[in-house]
Amino acid sequence: MKNKHLCIISFLIFVLLTGCSKKELKVPLEDVGMVDSMAFDYIDENQMRLTVAIPQYSPDAEKDTQTFSITTDLVSSGIVEIEKQSDKKIVFNQLRVVLVNEDFARKGNVRKIVQHLYRNAEVGNKVLIAVVKDNAEAILKGDYPDKPSINFYLNNLLEPSINTAFNPNTNIHDFMYSITNPVVDTVLPYVEKRGEKLEIKGVAIFKGNQMHELIKPEEALVIQALSGQKNLAPLHLDLNAGHGEEKVMIDLIESSVKKESNKNMESPKLTIFLKIKGTLSEYKGERESHLFTVESISDLEKDVNKQLEQDISEFLARLNKTEVDPAGLSEEFRMYHHGKWTSKKTRELIRKLDVKVHVETSIISTGTLK
Amino acid sequence: MNTTKGKVLNRYHVIFLAQSIMIGTGILSLPQKLSPMGYTQSFMPLLFGVIASLTLFAMVWLCSKFPNDDLFRMNEILLGKWLGKFINLLVIIQFIVFSAGIISNYMHLIQSTALQEQTITMPVLCFLLLLIYIVSGGIKSIARFCIMTFFITIGLFYFTRWAIEKGDPSHFLPLFNFTPKEFYEALKQGYFSILGYELILFYFPYIIDQKKAFRHSLIGIWISIFLCFITTAISVMYYSEWQLKNVEFSVLNLFKAGEFTFIERIDIIGITLWVFLILSSITAYVWCAKRGMDTFLKKKKQSYQLYIIALIIFFIVKMPFSREFQEKLFMASNYVGYVLVSWPVFLILIYVIRKKQVQV
Numbered sequence: 001m002k003n004k005h006l007c008i009i010s011f012l013i014f015v016l017l018t019g020c021s022k023k024e025l026k027v028p029l030e031d032v033g034m035v036d037s038m039a040f041d042y043i044d045e046n047q048m049r050l051t052v053a054i055p056q057y058s059p060d061a062e063k064d065t066q067t068f069s070i071t072t073d074l075v076s077s078g079i080v081e082i083e084k085q086s087d088k089k090i091v092f093n094q095l096r097v098v099l100v101n102e103d104f105a106r107k108g109n110v111r112k113i114v115q116h117l118y119r120n121a122e123v124g125n126k127v128l129i130a131v132v133k134d135n136a137e138a139i140l141k142g143d144y145p146d147k148p149s150i151n152f153y154l155n156n157l158l159e160p161s162i163n164t165a166f167n168p169n170t171n172i173h174d175f176m177y178s179i180t181n182p183v184v185d186t187v188l189p190y191v192e193k194r195g196e197k198l199e200i201k202g203v204a205i206f207k208g209n210q211m212h213e214l215i216k217p218e219e220a221l222v223i224q225a226l227s228g229q230k231n232l233a234p235l236h237l238d239l240n241a242g243h244g245e246e247k248v249m250i251d252l253i254e255s256s257v258k259k260e261s262n263k264n265m266e267s268p269k270l271t272i273f274l275k276i277k278g279t280l281s282e283y284k285g286e287r288e289s290h291l292f293t294v295e296s297i298s299d300l301e302k303d304v305n306k307q308l309e310q311d312i313s314e315f316l317a318r319l320n321k322t323e324v325d326p327a328g329l330s331e332e333f334r335m336y337h338h339g340k341w342t343s344k345k346t347r348e349l350i351r352k353l354d355v356k357v358h359v360e361t362s363i364i365s366t367g368t369l370k
Numbered sequence: 371m372n373t374t375k376g377k378v379l380n381r382y383h384v385i386f387l388a389q390s391i392m393i394g395t396g397i398l399s400l401p402q403k404l405s406p407m408g409y410t411q412s413f414m415p416l417l418f419g420v421i422a423s424l425t426l427f428a429m430v431w432l433c434s435k436f437p438n439d440d441l442f443r444m445n446e447i448l449l450g451k452w453l454g455k456f457i458n459l460l461v462i463i464q465f466i467v468f469s470a471g472i473i474s475n476y477m478h479l480i481q482s483t484a485l486q487e488q489t490i491t492m493p494v495l496c497f498l499l500l501l502i503y504i505v506s507g508g509i510k511s512i513a514r515f516c517i518m519t520f521f522i523t524i525g526l527f528y529f530t531r532w533a534i535e536k537g538d539p540s541h542f543l544p545l546f547n548f549t550p551k552e553f554y555e556a557l558k559q560g561y562f563s564i565l566g567y568e569l570i571l572f573y574f575p576y577i578i579d580q581k582k583a584f585r586h587s588l589i590g591i592w593i594s595i596f597l598c599f600i601t602t603a604i605s606v607m608y609y610s611e612w613q614l615k616n617v618e619f620s621v622l623n624l625f626k627a628g629e630f631t632f633i634e635r636i637d638i639i640g641i642t643l644w645v646f647l648i649l650s651s652i653t654a655y656v657w658c659a660k661r662g663m664d665t666f667l668k669k670k671k672q673s674y675q676l677y678i679i680a681l682i683i684f685f686i687v688k689m690p691f692s693r694e695f696q697e698k699l700f701m702a703s704n705y706v707g708y709v710l711v712s713w714p715v716f717l718i719l720i721y722v723i724r725k726k727q728v729q730v
Contacts, residue, residue, distance in 0.1 A: 026487070093634065121483040124634050125626040173627065180612030335543035340408075 033066070033088030036096050036151035039136035040113060042103035047071055050078040051137040053151055054088070064149045067141050075116050092122045096155045098129045098172075099136040099191070105204060105211035111179050118176050127172040128158040131204040131211065133192040144196055157198055158189060165233035166220040167200055179209065182343035184328035187223060190214055207324045208343065219315050225255050225274060226312075226327040234281070239303050246285030248304060250363070253278040261332035268349050270329055271356045274312075280366045301361045308359040316355045323347040329355070377578045381586045383513035384577055387654065388567050388590030390516035394651035395475045396563025397598055398619045398644070401605035403563060405615040406555040407548045409541045412599070412606045414556060418564050419595035423588060426567055429714045430584040433574040435721060441571040441713075442665045448720045455666070462662040464706045466679060469655045470686035471700030473497065476648045477687065479619060484641050494687055497645070498680045504653045505660065505676055509573050512653045519646040526643060527597075529636050530604050532627040537607025562704045564598060566651055567591050568711050572658045656683075 033054040041049035051069040068085050072078030083090050098117065100110050110129075117123045132139055140150055147153040160169045168174070168187045178186040186206040192199050203220035204211050215223075221233055232253040239246040254277045262269040280297075290296045319325070330346045330353075337345075379387070396403075404411035436444050441461070446454035477490040485493075504515055548556075570587055577583045605620050608627065617623050622637040630636065656679055663675040689696070 121486075121637075125623075126629070126634075173623075176613060177608075177610050181610035331538070331540055335540050338544055338547050 027089045031088050033086055033090050034094035035090060035092055036094055037099065037140055037154055038095065038097070039099040039101075039132075039140050040104050040108070040110075041101045041136050042108045043071065045107075046073050048073070048104065048108065049137055050075065050082075051140050052079075052082060052090070053140045054086075054090075055149060055151055065140075065151060069137055069141075075113055092117070092120060093124070095123050095127050096151065097158060098127055099132050099139060099154075100129070101132050101134065101136040102190075102204075102211065104136075105131045105188070105206075107210070109209060110211075111209045114172060114175050114179075118172055123172065125171060125173050128155070129170050129172065129175050130158055130189045130191050133190070133201070139191070139193050139198065142193060142196075144198075146196070153198065157191070157200065162231060163233055164200055164217075165229065165231060166203065166217045166224055168203060168220070168224065179206070182341055182346055183325070183331045183334050184227075185212075185324045185326045187220070187326045205319075205324055205326050207322070212322065212324055218311075222312050222315055223327045225276075226257055226259075226272065226329070228257055230254060230256070232276075235276075235278070237304060237307055239285070239307050243286040243303075246287065246303075247283070248280065248285075248300070249282040250276070250278040250304070250361075251281035259329070259332050261336070263333065263336040265333060265337065265345075265349065266352075267354070268333060268352055269354045269356070270332060272312075272358065274308075274357065274359045276308075276359065276361045277364055278361075280363045297363055297366070301363055304361045304363075305359045308361070309357045312357045312359070313355060316357070320350050320353050320355070323351050325350045329353065377576055378508075378510045379513055379573065379577045381579060381582065382517060383510065384583055384586040385590040385593075386516040386520055387509075387513050387573065388570065388587040389593045390519050390647070390650040391566035391569055391654045392564050392591065392594040392651070393597065393647050394472050394566065395479070395644075395648060396565070397601055398479070398621045400560060400563045400598060401602050401609070401614055401620040402616075402618060403559040404556045404602060405611070406552045406559070408552075408611045408614070409606050410544075410546060410548045411556060411560075411614070412542060412603045413545075414560060415564070415595050415598035415602055418561060418598070419592055421561070422564060422567055422591050422595070425711050425714070426570070426587055426591060427584065428718060429568060429571055430574070430587070432714045432718050432721065433571060433583075434580065437580055438575050440573075440575055440661060442662050444571075444717060446665075448717055448724065458662055458665060460706075461710070462659050464703055464710065465655045465659040465662070466682055467686065467699060467703040468707060469652045469659070470683045471703055472648060472652055472655075473683065474687045474696065474700065476644070480641060483619075483622065484638055491688065494684060497649070498684055500649060501653055501656060502676055502680050504649065505657050506673060509576050509657060512650070512657055515653065516650045519650040523643050523646055526625075526640055527600070529625045529628050529640065530600075532629055533604050533608040533624045536627060537604060539607055541606050542603075562707060564591075564594065565704075565707045565711065566654070568707075569654050569658055571714065572661060573654075656680075 035052045035054055037053040039051040039053075041051070043049055049069060049071050051067060054066045054068075056064050056066045066086070068082045070078050070081045070085075072081060079090055095117070098114070100108070100113075104110060114129065117127065139154075142150065144150060144153055158167070158169065160167070167189045170178075170186070170188050175186060175188070178184045185208075188204045188206070189200050190202045190204045192201045200217070202214050202216050203223070205213055205215060217233070218236070221235065225232055232255050235250045235253055237248045237250070239248060256275045258273040260271045260273075280300075287296065287300065316329075325346055330349050333349055334341045400415075401411065404414050407414065432444070436447070439447070442458045445457045445461075448454070449457060473494065477494060480493060481488070481490055504511055567587065567590070570583070574580065574583065579586075601621060604624060605614060608624060609617065609620065614620065622640055625637040625640045626635065628636040633639070656676070659679055660675050663679070667675070
């Protein structure tokens, strides 16, 4: 009997309480605009131009991508402004690419905007970051008639692929990791628009929070090799070792690197052992007709070693002079240093650093033709 | 389901009770809590394990002197009826606030990452209902739940493999690179994460093989310590020192390193499975609080205390105080947890002094 009353009362309470509930504002999936790409352009110290690209799935729309641009001082207030123009609710769950233009990278605060995205739990870890030449807005708004849409194009371009393995594929975690880590300087791919195509022109190296210089893909490949990347992009070399001018292309490279430091902060010395294993895919030069025997191949290997050692040493010497350390060479010294490590120490160390490079190339095959 | 009459816990129950209660929300932010030590933190959990083993020894020694009594009875026997009852009341309040702290922490996590547009009232209610269901089954049902939890959630470790691949083992060096002050900070903030094993003071009377209880609990503790160690070690490899300090739930960001084409956010899977870990620790605390309330009641075998506890927890979690006050309250209850860990040592002293008078 008692239970019956209890049941009736609780039933009544539940029915009446529904009146007190708030109407929930849930956005249906069709009304969600998932940002795929964002672009930041530098205006001045306080202002930036924010552009977002959202895929448009409605068959009635003429274009398959919606783009919105706004001039703003904060990322989130820019998004609020964009929501005023948009028919959809802007969310970042599918964000894939963030572009900043070169001016922004050199003068603005890239770290601040990336940190803002890193803080946002909606944003996944697959967001790739790149620096673009001139105007980032123009890239998102450009026409690429033979591509499905700018979002797919950009994302696929920046994703890891073996022929662009010099590309550091910096995602949001890598960026935050390297920019906050005193032993390594950030590297970002550098994209340029050429007519209806985009091209990865090289790699932008940061010094602290600002972009410092642009390096060529060949040099970027060295950074990738030295920071321990296993598979490298095809390596193109110009040899000049007593056989006239020769051109060599080594493909399908597997590399391994070992670094040994003398653990001395005052006169730092670093020896790098780089092992490269690959296929000789193309050769042009004097020795072309002799390259059948094992001996001649091993001769060629020696020449390649010498050339690589020279190139890498020159490149590192240049970097060391400008006190940037994108390959994280100073980590070899931090490992043995007691006390706090600061980026100032990295700069001092890298300026004094004396690097010796040993390269060991082995050409495992020359293809199936004799 | 068996009710807790007499001795019910076999050795697997003991192992996994110790193991699962220790792992709650603590491990999620352990790398961040230990961040004052920078990269050297990876070996801290092992040190915690040693401390935990020592304090566990004191607890089991004390319990073995009173094989049929839990801490509430021991307090009354050793400190006298009134002082003992007062201490017991504090312990009960501590457990309730501590559980509320864990739930609030977890709900905060859910709200900030998974369900940003919802209020937490409904999730908290569902959670408490489950809690009541498990606790009313008694300590054995909690122990069984703990075993299940372990085997369900251990698979989460698979999701850290990308972080290991990307990580840099050179971060472990140099060893012992910290100042005493940093060490103290890390010890103070990090040790909460492995609290929980002290509950053996309360379920010891239910253990069948009391002579081996120490060994079994030790196994449980070291399983947890090992998991904590793996967590901090992977975090150290994967993050920079700045990230260790500033990423709040670093373990979830470790999951985010994952690369499945068909799942955008693996961390959500982690968060949702984490509810098992939270439940397994809180049920034990609530069970202890309920046992404590029993000692204040004349008529035993009532079940309404459990509902009262659940209500109190609900109000603490949803209380209309400022976030700051809540944080301070939960922080304070964490520090009281330290007192509880060292409490047996104090009781042992009293026991040695009053040995003649309290001989059972």
